[in-house]
Amino acid sequence: MNDLITNFDITEKTTFYTLLEKTSKDKTKRLLKTFIIHNNRIIDITKEIANITNKKIINGCILACGCGLDVGYDLIYRLFYKVFNKSMAYHNQKWLN
Numbered sequence: 001m002n003d004l005i006t007n008f009d010i011t012e013k014t015t016f017y018t019l020l021e022k023t024s025k026d027k028t029k030r031l032l033k034t035f036i037i038h039n040n041r042i043i044d045i046t047k048e049i050a051n052i053t054n055k056k057i058i059n060g061c062i063l064a065c066g067c068g069l070d071v072g073y074d075l076i077y078r079l080f081y082k083v084f085n086k087s088m089a090y091h092n093q094k095w096l097n
Helices: 002-008 045-053 072-084
Strands: 014-025 028-040 041-044 062-064 090-095
Touching: 002 045, 014 072, 028 045, 028 072, 045 062, 045 072, 062 072, 072 090
Parallel strands: 014 090
Antiparallel strands: 014 028, 028 041, 028 062
């Protein structure tokens, strides 16, 4: 977990970009990728976030389950809780699609 923070200078002000890759037919499961911009480069941190938040990886994407919620927001909310040991009602998460 500390490697993600240290290697990419992740702070409470870091912007996380989520990309919806696929939605199940019944709309209850989604596959997401997550990116940050570090040193003017786009970095895919999907696997690192999955490891920290104990989410399953399918085809290189995080499996997010549930209905009636913003799964990108929820994913980054859980990340902040694990990394910074607090929940952040406001964090920088943006959708790419």
